[in-house]
Amino acid sequence: MSKFKTLDDLDPSGKTCLVRVDLNVPMADGQITDMTRIDRILPTLRELSGKGAKVVLLAHFGRPKGQILPELSLRQIVPALTHALGKPVAFAADCVGETAQQAVAALVPGEVILLENTRFYPGEEKNDPDLARQMAKLGDVFINDAFSAAHRAHVSTEGLARLLPAYAGRTMQAELEALEAGLGNPAAPVMAIVGGAKVSSKLDLLQNLMTKVDMLVIGGGMANTFLAAQGKDVGKSLCEHDLADTARRIMDTAAENDCEIILPVDAVVAREFKANAAHEIVSVDRIPGDAMMLDVGPDSVALIRSKLDGTRTLVWNGPLGAFEMEPFDKATVATARHAAALTSAGALTSVAGGGDTVAAMNHAGVGDKLSYVSTAGGAFLEWMEGKPLPGVDALKPA
Template sequence: MSAFRTLDDADVAGKRTLVRVDLNVPMKDGHVTDTTRIDRIIPTLKELSDKGARVILLAHFGRPKGSVNPEMSLAPVVPALSEALGKPVTFAADCIGSVAEGAVAALSEGDVLLLENTRFHAGEEKNEETFIDALAANGDLFVSDAFSAAHRAHASTEGLARRLPAYAGRTMQAEIEALESALGTPKRPVLAVVGGAKVSSKIDLLENLVSKVDGLVIGGGMANTFLAAQGVAVGKSLCEHDLADTASRIMTKAADAGCTIILPEDVVVAREFAANAENETVSKDSVSEDGMILDVGPQSVDSVKAHIDTAATLVWNGPLGAFEVTPFDRATVAAAQHAAERTAAGSLLTVAGGGDTVAALNHAGAGDHFSYVSTAGGAFLEWLEGKPLPGVDVLRKAD
């Protein structure tokens, strides 16, 4: 982790510390309905406050597209933030200018202030130098604790880190360390589980992974496209037949790289996509014309478990079947629980991320037992795809 400046390198006492956090939380009727992202940033905020920093939070909410939209104000987040932090958080109705300046000037050491939605200004997403200057005017140093926004080169994610002494917060640090241990310099063998509906949304990810991992389990609707590319009839299953050549190319690339691709051998088939629909388990070669593959079968689950048993590192993105609908959650639940058991036994490092993934692992009761579950979504996927993350790269120590 030494390649990145962290809070261990920062002297924050008395300093105006601008902290970029992710407060893009789900709301209903003016109240936060899921505090996961708030809970993640609390260790950084508590540490800064305890060390006497004047803590000034920068965040976005929704997509106001550079103009003020009261429905996307961060003000309603303040009560949940104060409760999680265990101390009052003040709020300023703008993130730059005299309003912000006055609120910052009123801070004592250890105080915490939340500034209004950075995206109320067009300069945020455009990463404009004048807007960066206006933000930087209220800070002595910058702490980035929003990995989920690190794939964007915005003023509050990348620009400020060029203008002020910049450090990774504890959440950012944990995320970078987890990802580095999973794909940067991992313990081998490395196994990846990639599921989800469509190959089209994960072509870059698959092409990057086959050159990095030793085994790749493909599940969900994506698996149907790979099976079809091998000449398997998949009936009425979700399948991107026009991507057969792409699937074949990925399989060839995997073979050349020495990566084993693991596809379903047996599948759970139904005639309708509905909870508790009548279903049967058949071999992959026996799907009827009116059948829909909605999960992988028990033989395939045993194969996945066996590969998990021999792996030292597991990267997980996406479910193996239509996990939102019973009983087509069985494979995802069984494999996730098995990975969680291996992790708890100390024999496997598990890193997971992506929206569906977090939901699927929590549904399986396995999320809390993985080594690290990223809530970052887009940034996590772009990292899996091997793309540079501007908000991370800017925190690297000079060589």
């Protein structure tokens, strides 16, 4: 994509590069439980360091809301980052001011330093121009490698890009190229799979997708609301009955846009919401009144797979069932593996992300077998909804 500059357009040798990264990693008992976000930024850091740049990392951690909270210090990330990068990573206990300036000034080309949590300053989330100017003093160029924070107009995602020459890092570049292939300029026909619990949290998403895809598969708890809107009895299934009119409108609008909505034709139902609960497979027309739908059934999976066989582009957000509990993970796993096989064969471009989707794809063993799995959460969802992403827009030439 030529809409923004990448590291291919930069000679970083001798330059101090301010690099916005995503280090908002999950932790338990002082240990990082998932290294994905750290692993994703390594190509950018190694490239810049290897070419003799002074690499200054900017990141947030948690939600300190402008307060200095020791438990949200980025210092605790340094050991894991050092280990992953295979070289020392220095740390500065501030992200602006004298402490930061002296630490950055002490760097020699090729060295890497992590600055303290940008959100310890209330001005970060307010995109305060004064804070942006202070931060910009630390570097020569700005590189954004945190797509996951690109839906926020903060100092370290948007403000700096207005003050310094701005480039997309390798992770940002890969994400944007994957998204362009997914919905920007996709090969048709295009299928979207949207799952998850509630229609209410995905209304903007559904409205946008109906105008951009040829087939829309609806699974998870959301499907129950659509089935109920068609007059089917969904028993004790999770269902937003008050959104029946909304669901019918969505189906009508989809028809007007030649978008085929694919709903489950059968369901795996149980009387209790727990792993390995006694369960049965029934038609969606015959869901028992005392049962709840916890997964789509094998006939539904066969239908989705047959549609996938003729699809060129797949965008996936949300699981088809309660994938975190066996055996209600079967539909999500089978569909994900089929998508991965088609992707491996070169027949399908597959982009997945947002919410539980990463966990679901990893559970299915296909996290590295789709074209791209986004760890960006909210940013991925807002992109799917067709909303502007300030951190991306700021990288585009004026």
